[in-house]
Amino acid sequence: KSKACRHLPNPPSPKPRLPFIGHLHLLDQPLLHQSLFRLSQRYGPLYSLYFGSMPTVVASTPELFKIFLQTHEASFFNTRFQTSAMKRLTYDNSVATVPFGPYWKFIRKLIMNDLLNATTVNKLRPLRSQEIRKVLKVMAQSAEARKPLNITEELLKWTNNTISMMMLGEAEEIRDIAREVLKIFGEYSLTDFIWPLKMLKIGNYEQRTEEIFNKFDPIIEKVIKKRQEIRKKRKERNGELEEGERSVVFLDTLLEFAEDETMEIQISKEQIKGLVVDFFSAGTDSTAVATDWALSELINNPRVLEKAREEVESVVGKDRLVDETDIQNLHYIRAIVKETFRMHPPLTVVNRKCVAECEVNGYLIPEGASVFMNIWAVGRDPKYWDKPLEFRPERFLDTTTTTGGETGQIDLRGQHFQLLPFGSGRRMCPGVNLAAAGMATLLASVIQCFDLQVVDPQGKILKGSNAKVSMEERPGLTVPRAHSLICVPVVRTSVPVTLLSS
Numbered sequence: 001k002s003k004a005c006r007h008l009p010n011p012p013s014p015k016p017r018l019p020f021i022g023h024l025h026l027l028d029q030p031l032l033h034q035s036l037f038r039l040s041q042r043y044g045p046l047y048s049l050y051f052g053s054m055p056t057v058v059a060s061t062p063e064l065f066k067i068f069l070q071t072h073e074a075s076f077f078n079t080r081f082q083t084s085a086m087k088r089l090t091y092d093n094s095v096a097t098v099p100f101g102p103y104w105k106f107i108r109k110l111i112m113n114d115l116l117n118a119t120t121v122n123k124l125r126p127l128r129s130q131e132i133r134k135v136l137k138v139m140a141q142s143a144e145a146r147k148p149l150n151i152t153e154e155l156l157k158w159t160n161n162t163i164s165m166m167m168l169g170e171a172e173e174i175r176d177i178a179r180e181v182l183k184i185f186g187e188y189s190l191t192d193f194i195w196p197l198k199m200l201k202i203g204n205y206e207q208r209t210e211e212i213f214n215k216f217d218p219i220i221e222k223v224i225k226k227r228q229e230i231r232k233k234r235k236e237r238n239g240e241l242e243e244g245e246r247s248v249v250f251l252d253t254l255l256e257f258a259e260d261e262t263m264e265i266q267i268s269k270e271q272i273k274g275l276v277v278d279f280f281s282a283g284t285d286s287t288a289v290a291t292d293w294a295l296s297e298l299i300n301n302p303r304v305l306e307k308a309r310e311e312v313e314s315v316v317g318k319d320r321l322v323d324e325t326d327i328q329n330l331h332y333i334r335a336i337v338k339e340t341f342r343m344h345p346p347l348t349v350v351n352r353k354c355v356a357e358c359e360v361n362g363y364l365i366p367e368g369a370s371v372f373m374n375i376w377a378v379g380r381d382p383k384y385w386d387k388p389l390e391f392r393p394e395r396f397l398d399t400t401t402t403t404g405g406e407t408g409q410i411d412l413r414g415q416h417f418q419l420l421p422f423g424s425g426r427r428m429c430p431g432v433n434l435a436a437a438g439m440a441t442l443l444a445s446v447i448q449c450f451d452l453q454v455v456d457p458q459g460k461i462l463k464g465s466n467a468k469v470s471m472e473e474r475p476g477l478t479v480p481r482a483h484s485l486i487c488v489p490v491v492r493t494s495v496p497v498t499l500l501s502s
């Protein structure tokens with residue numbers, strides 16, 4: 001311990017701590033955020049746990065989030081926790097977990113300035129619009145056949161295709177394997193927490209990771225090679241895009257950086273592949289899951305749906321489909337997006353690692369400890385939100401004050417510590433604008449075009465107050481609804497069908 005911290009205790013910790021498993025036996029709920037919440041009611045807003053041999057500190061208030069993410073940002077800057085599958089399948093180069101240092105700075109700058117900056121993202125708007133049209137078309141087909149549609153599955157395809165198209169300029173070949181990668185990222189292996197098991201390599205987790213890697217790697221190699229060819233030909237045409245050729249996608253930019261010998265850091269092929277997996281894992285499941293929660297809340301809250309519909313009709317009208325550029329004028333839809341993130345953050349626990357011991361609220365946070373910030377618990381805490389279990393987007397439009405401040409002013413940019421679905425500070429999610437705009441556009445488009453009729457497991461349409469969907473959660477890479485959203489879409493009479501098939 002450093003001199004200043006020598007006398008300080010660690011945050012309170014449950015007893016006993018067992019050999020090898022530490023406190024894993026206390027995580028008695030299948031959902032981590034719920035176990036952590038339950039323990040916080042007993043041990044307070046700041047307590048410590050051992051995940052196997054990994055020391056962990058759990059925080060459960062916005063005031064503590066601010067201390068960790070802002071006041072002491074430099075001490076909690078580093079790598080988040082990652083499983084062995086994540087390490088292997090991101091080529092040990094995940095930007096989300098790479099330690100703070102020259103490579104992280106370089107790649108983070110590249111992401112912010114060259115990939116996810118407003119100009120590039122705007123240029124790729126036609127690609128995103130096309131992917132939303134595809135979802136609407138599938139819904140329209142299902143409506144015509146009066147057949148139930150697994151909307152959860154369509155949303156996952158939508159985000160997977162969108163990210164893939166923006167990143168690689170194609171989606172066909174990589175789609176299925178990308179889904180497999182995400183699936184194994186969603187499982188965490190006990191062996192990742194308990195070192196004796198790690199040595200024994202219990203279970204077939206490691207073997208499956210290897211199998212997925214061996215399928216993924218040749219596909220991404222092929223995609224890169226294809227893109228190199230396209231770039232070569234484009235160079236021969238002095239940068240001109242060929243008729244029908246897609247815009248410059250993220251991979252083009254990354255390859256250009258890799259070839260540029262004047263760069264301070266020469267990005268390697270392994271690092272490019274790692275970033276591709278990073279974007280798939282960070283951007284697809286999370287956006288699809290959040291949109292699924294939003295649609296489910298709209299089904300269960302017809303008042304909110306009606307109000308959203310009135311807004312879409314007054315801003316967009318009935319003669320054209322919603323476009324991403326409409327979102328700036330759709331205030332209520334944007335409030336629905338925020339309200340969804342408050343109640344259902346896809347990443348329920350924001351995670352950092354302590355790189356330099358420090359004092360927080362009179363306790364010592366030791367170097368090497370993981371910090372788990374339970375943002376899910378704060379989103380539902382009556383201390384910070386008025387009637388937190390009610391889905392009421394209006395809270396983000398009015399200026400009614402709660403203990404947390406004026407909720408009407410709260411945004412998603414990590415400055416309001418009671419709402420942190422995208423984290424905060426220099427390691428905050430760089431995809432926040434892309435994700436929030438994509439979600440809002442998809443929601444507004446579905447609201448404009450369809451009524452979603454809920455069906456029971458036998459496929460029978462439910463009516464009136466029975467037409468509700470379950471809000472149960474299940475564990476995963478992010479936290480999705482426990483059951484797929486299955487509905488029969490019905491085209492609204494006000495929408496010219498020709499718009500949907502064009």
Ligand code: HEM
Nearest residue numbers: 095096282283286287347421422423424427428429431435
């Ligand atoms: C609803 C959708 C999304 C949610 C809820 C979400 C949430 C998050 C959160 C909570 C973090 C950690 C932030 C922190 O520790 O302060 C993060 C990091 C990250 N996200 Fe997202 N994200 C979403 C979409 C996206 C998209 C679409 C992309 C890219 C296209 C993306 C790329 C990343 C990357 C690269 C990081 C790591 C940043 C770093 O460590 O420097 N995310 N995201």
